[in-house]
Amino acid sequence: MLETAGLTKRFGRVVALSDVSLRIDAGGSVGVVGPNGAGKTTLFDCILGVVEPDAGWIAFDGRRIDRLPTFRRGLLGIGRTFQRLELFGGMTPREHLLVTERVRGGGGRLWKDVVGLGRPAPRERREADDLLELVGLGDVADVPVEALNLGRCRLVELARALVGPPKLLMLDEPSSGLDDGERTILVSVLGRVRRERGVAVALVEHDLDLVTAVVDRLVVLDVGRVIADGPVDAVLADGAVRRAYLGSGR
Amino acid sequence: MALFLSFLLPGIPYGCAYALMGAGLVLTYRASGVFNLAFGAQAYVSAIIFSIAVHDAWPAWAAFVVAVLVASPAIGLAMERLLFRYTRTAGPLVKLVPALGLLIAIPSVTQMIIGTSTRLPSSLVLQTWKIYFRLGSTPVSGGELSTTVITVVVVGLFALVLRSSGLGLRMRAVVESPRMAELSGVRADRTSATAWVLSSLFAGLAGVLLAPLFATVSAPNFTALLVAAIAAAAIGGFESLPLVLAGAIGLGIAQQLLAGYLPSGTILSSGLRPAFPFVVLAIALVARRTLRQPAARDPLASCDPPALAFRAPARMTQVAVGSRAFSVLVAGMLVATTVVLVPGSWEFVFTLGTVLSIVFLSITLLTGMGGQISLGQAAFAGAGAFTAGQLAMHAVPVLAAVLLGGLLAAALGAVVALPALRLGGIAVGLLTLSFALLATNVLFLYPWSGNGATGLTVPRPQVGTVSFAGNGAFFWLVLAFLVLLAGAVKLVQGGTIGRELAALRGSERGSAAIGIDMRRLRVVAFTLSAAIAGIGGALYASLQQSISVNDFNYQFSLVYVVVVAAVGVYSVAGALEAGVLYAVLMQLTSTLSSRFSSLLALVFALAALTYVRHPEGVVAYGKAWVLDRAEQLTRHLQRAEPTYAGPSGAATGQRHGHLRPHLRPHLHGGDRR
Numbered sequence: 019m020l021e022t023a024g025l026t027k028r029f030g031r032v033v034a035l036s037d038v039s040l041r042i043d044a045g046g047s048v049g050v051v052g053p054n055g056a057g058k059t060t061l062f063d064c065i066l067g068v069v070e071p072d073a074g075w076i077a078f079d080g081r082r083i084d085r086l087p088t089f090r091r092g093l094l095g096i097g098r099t100f101q102r103l104e105l106f107g108g109m110t111p112r113e114h115l116l117v118t119e120r121v122r123g124g125g126g127r128l129w130k131d132v133v134g135l136g137r138p139a140p141r142e143r144r145e146a147d148d149l150l151e152l153v154g155l156g157d158v159a160d161v162p163v164e165a166l167n168l169g170r171c172r173l174v175e176l177a178r179a180l181v182g183p184p185k186l187l188m189l190d191e192p193s194s195g196l197d198d199g200e201r202t203i204l205v206s207v208l209g210r211v212r213r214e215r216g217v218a219v220a221l222v223e224h225d226l227d228l229v230t231a232v233v234d235r236l237v238v239l240d241v242g243r244v245i246a247d248g249p250v251d252a253v254l255a256d257g258a259v260r261r262a263y264l265g266s267g268r
Numbered sequence: 269m270a271l272f273l274s275f276l277l278p279g280i281p282y283g284c285a286y287a288l289m290g291a292g293l294v295l296t297y298r299a300s301g302v303f304n305l306a307f308g309a310q311a312y313v314s315a316i317i318f319s320i321a322v323h324d325a326w327p328a329w330a331a332f333v334v335a336v337l338v339a340s341p342a343i344g345l346a347m348e349r350l351l352f353r354y355t356r357t358a359g360p361l362v363k364l365v366p367a368l369g370l371l372i373a374i375p376s377v378t379q380m381i382i383g384t385s386t387r388l389p390s391s392l393v394l395q396t397w398k399i400y401f402r403l404g405s406t407p408v409s410g411g412e413l414s415t416t417v418i419t420v421v422v423v424g425l426f427a428l429v430l431r432s433s434g435l436g437l438r439m440r441a442v443v444e445s446p447r448m449a450e451l452s453g454v455r456a457d458r459t460s461a462t463a464w465v466l467s468s469l470f471a472g473l474a475g476v477l478l479a480p481l482f483a484t485v486s487a488p489n490f491t492a493l494l495v496a497a498i499a500a501a502a503i504g505g506f507e508s509l510p511l512v513l514a515g516a517i518g519l520g521i522a523q524q525l526l527a528g529y530l531p532s533g534t535i536l537s538s539g540l541r542p543a544f545p546f547v548v549l550a551i552a553l554v555a556r557r558t559l560r561q562p563a564a565r566d567p568l569a570s571c572d573p574p575a576l577a578f579r580a581p582a583r584m585t586q587v588a589v590g591s592r593a594f595s596v597l598v599a600g601m602l603v604a605t606t607v608v609l610v611p612g613s614w615e616f617v618f619t620l621g622t623v624l625s626i627v628f629l630s631i632t633l634l635t636g637m638g639g640q641i642s643l644g645q646a647a648f649a650g651a652g653a654f655t656a657g658q659l660a661m662h663a664v665p666v667l668a669a670v671l672l673g674g675l676l677a678a679a680l681g682a683v684v685a686l687p688a689l690r691l692g693g694i695a696v697g698l699l700t701l702s703f704a705l706l707a708t709n710v711l712f713l714y715p716w717s718g719n720g721a722t723g724l725t726v727p728r729p730q731v732g733t734v735s736f737a738g739n740g741a742f743f744w745l746v747l748a749f750l751v752l753l754a755g756a757v758k759l760v761q762g763g764t765i766g767r768e769l770a771a772l773r774g775s776e777r778g779s780a781a782i783g784i785d786m787r788r789l790r791v792v793a794f795t796l797s798a799a800i801a802g803i804g805g806a807l808y809a810s811l812q813q814s815i816s817v818n819d820f821n822y823q824f825s826l827v828y829v830v831v832v833a834a835v836g837v838y839s840v841a842g843a844l845e846a847g848v849l850y851a852v853l854m855q856l857t858s859t860l861s862s863r864f865s866s867l868l869a870l871v872f873a874l875a876a877l878t879y880v881r882h883p884e885g886v887v888a889y890g891k892a893w894v895l896d897r898a899e900q901l902t903r904h905l906q907r908a909e910p911t912y913a914g915p916s917g918a919a920t921g922q923r924h925g926h927l928r929p930h931l932r933p934h935l936h937g938g939d940r941r
């Protein structure tokens with residue numbers, strides 16, 4: 019469903035990505051791991067168009083998307099969370115979801131707003147409520163996100179990315195800052211959306227236990243290059259991967 | 269060649285003054301992120317002090333010390349210590365509003381102290397108009413000579429100090445990352461204070477040097493200086509000092525060349541010369557890459573979370589109902605007294621307040637809801653007014669002309685929005701300001717548009733047999749417009765567009781990720797806002813019945829932003845309150861002597877200084893305070909335990925506290941590890 023080939027990105031003299039080719043099938047799940055600075059976030063940014071790659075192409079659903087602006091790529095059915103949170107300051111979790119429901123559902127028209135048809139529809143409210151329950155934010159649904167702790171904020175981003183639902187969910191270190199309870203919610207939510215809605219998942223994560231609990235396939239990046247790509251067990255047994263990544267950490 | 273030289277040389281001293289202030293603008297912008305428009309006022313103050321002191325027979329050097337070395341730097345230091353050091357991590361609007369307030373407040377305070385009598389400028393070293401020698405056949409006057417020499421010496425000294433003392437290096441470190449600089453032993457706030465003092469000194473010097481080139485020392489001359497300096501700063505991309513200097517000199521020369529070569533006596537030649545810096549500014553803003561994106565990311569940015577986004581508090585039901593009932597009552601009483609009780613001139617005042625509320629609504633929509641700064645709303649209002657006037661002269665019914673005026677203003681808004689899309693924050697404000705200046709200096713002077721200072725006459729509307737010629741009838745008409753437009757803006761706020769705009773204000777990346785088309789949204793906001801301003805302007809025209817370019821001077825754009833921001837930019841109610849307050853205060857202060865004529869602007873300008881602490885506006889803050897007390901009282905009466913106060917806390921300054929600093933760095937990245 020998502021395919022990239024030869025993706026390359028340099029920041030000055032730093033090569034953040036070099037010749038990265040990646041495939042994610044519909045309903046599939048891939049963990050992207052690698053040491054700090056390996057280029058994981060840059061890979062996500064290139065796929066979403068936040069950063070423009072220097073070379074290579076990206077296709078989604080059999081169609082080239084590398085010329086599309088970021089918001090169009092989102093509308094095609096890619097939901098994403100950010101390593102550095104990008105929440106809408108001043109808005110509550112519920113408002114986050116309501117505005118996303120509206121945008122994903124085709125947005126609105128100015129004239130509809132002006133004649134009073136712009137307010138959230140009952141269906142949108144229901145879906146927002148369902149999602150809030152799903153990620154366990156029901157009790158803080160109407161508190162501005164500034165007043166929530168980091169774990170809760172990450173769950174708001176997760177819920178926002180799940181509106182639609184998307185065909186592909188891209189999560190950038192969703193578990194950092196989560197406590198054990200929130201981590202359990204995260205794992206179970208990812209399991210549920212994969213099973214029940216067939217959402218494909220791409221997961222950048224440093225916590226290997228969590229990665230292995232969620233994904234079937236692992237891609238290892240190191241200094242911008244893919245050094246391993248395959249089923250989780252096979253990759254974890256790979257000598258090069260152990261040296262580049264796990265050797266130092268575990 | 270001799271002719272060319274004789275046009276070129278006089279441009280250099282102007283260029284020098286622009287260069288000094290432009291360098292100051294860039295310096296403070298780099299050191300504290302504030303685009304200090306108040307430098308224009310500081311230049312004015314220095315020039316005034318200098319000329320008064322010299323006329324009081326002080327020696328020139330003593331006057332210079334007081335005016336340039338003491339007064340302006342002291343003002344600059346006070347601004348940095350008392351205001352702008354608290355805005356380092358705030359958004360562009362928070363940085364801009366106090367600076368705008370000061371640009372307006374400082375000259376009006378000065379005027380109250382020294383009175384309105386005309387002041388003649390004094391020359392600094394050499395006699396301004398005396399010819400000292402000739403370059404080829406071109407005479408070189410004392411003013412030109414001293415300005416150029418002093419500028420070169422000062423800039424040279426400055427460059428030397430920057431290099432040898434390490435101040436330049438420290439300044440760069442502070443700009444890159446104040447936190448990181450502090451961790452490595454640089455005192456960030458002291459460095460930024462140094463930058464403010466230095467650049468204020470430059471501004472003061474520019475003022476004293478420029479003053480003799482005009483017949484009198486008056487504030488508008490220094491606003492022109494400010495705009496040219498902004499253009500030079502934009503040429504330098506707000507970062508390169510050598511480019512700023514080169515751009516400033518080039519601008520000064522080009523202005524003189526234009527004046528020399530353009531055929532005289534046409535609007536283009538008389539208008540283009542003053543408008544030239546704005547054209548350059550607009551081009552530079554759109555063309556310079558570095559202006560499009562904010563400065564490089566501070567790796568430790570997350571340690572200083574930006575101030576919270578403003579959020580209107582949710583209230584207890586009883587209190588909410590009560591306050592709504594109270595608002596309705598007050599509004600009803602205002603309408604009733606206007607129609608029934610008040611004597612003639614006050615009826616006019618309330619009608620004017622209603623019209624102004626409409627114009628202010630456009631700022632609520634664009635700036636409060638859309639997060640975009642516009643310093644050109646008066647120009648959109650003028651476009652609407654003059655369109656309506658021209659159409660009315662060609663026998664179009666006035667009401668239709670008013671609507672068509674709004675339509676044309678909307679089209680202009682879309683045109684201005686397109687280049688603005690590539691810019692962010694303060695640059696959008698400057699671009700709209702250059703549009704407003706172009707309108708005042710060129711567009712509105714043609715007979716087919718504003719007809720200059722002569723202006724147009726616009727009749728009151730007549731629909732069938734119903735005439736709105738009387739003030740009473742016209743008030744009802746204007747009120748109907750206000751109710752319709754305010755209602756529409758409120759619906760937009762709660763509708764799709766309003767919520768998308770709120771998301772966009774919160775996070776551009778986040779909104780793009782969920783699929784919000786930022787460009788379309790911004791064009792919509794700009795267009796809608798310009799349309800409202802245009803309708804407001806057209807109604808203003810019909811209210812006054814005769815209008816000219818002076819009614820839509822660019823300075824009103826600045827004042828309007830200050831007024832709305834001071835009263836409350838985030839709510840529709842804020843626009844209405846601002847309109848009525850402004851008109852009422854205008855009437856109350858209109859009887860004062862000319863010395864205090866700027867008291868009105870001063871009141872709002874001073875209120876704008878509180879913007880740093882109360883971005884929701886003074887009136888909105890006051891209302892929140894009262895409602896907070898009302899909630900406490902209600903709870904007390906119910907003898908209920910205080911429950912979770914709800915999101916209301918986020919709105920008021922005091923409760924900001926427990927959410928704010930360091931506690932929530934994760935909201936702004938820099939999490940984990």
Ligand SMILES: Nc1ncnc2c1ncn2[C@@H]1O[C@H](COP(=O)(O)OP(=O)(O)OP(=O)(O)O)[C@@H](O)[C@H]1O
Pocket residue numbers: 029032033034052053054055056057058059060061101
């Ligand atoms: N905007 C940028 N400008 C310059 N260099 C950048 C930029 N973004 C990323 N880099 C560099 O590119 C490299 C890859 O960064 P990236 O953030 O993609 O790594 P990552 O794998 O996500 O690391 P982490 O695990 O720390 O999040 C790093 O060396 C980083 O410093």
Ligand SMILES: [Mg+2]
Pocket residue numbers: 058059060101
């Ligand atoms: Mg990363």
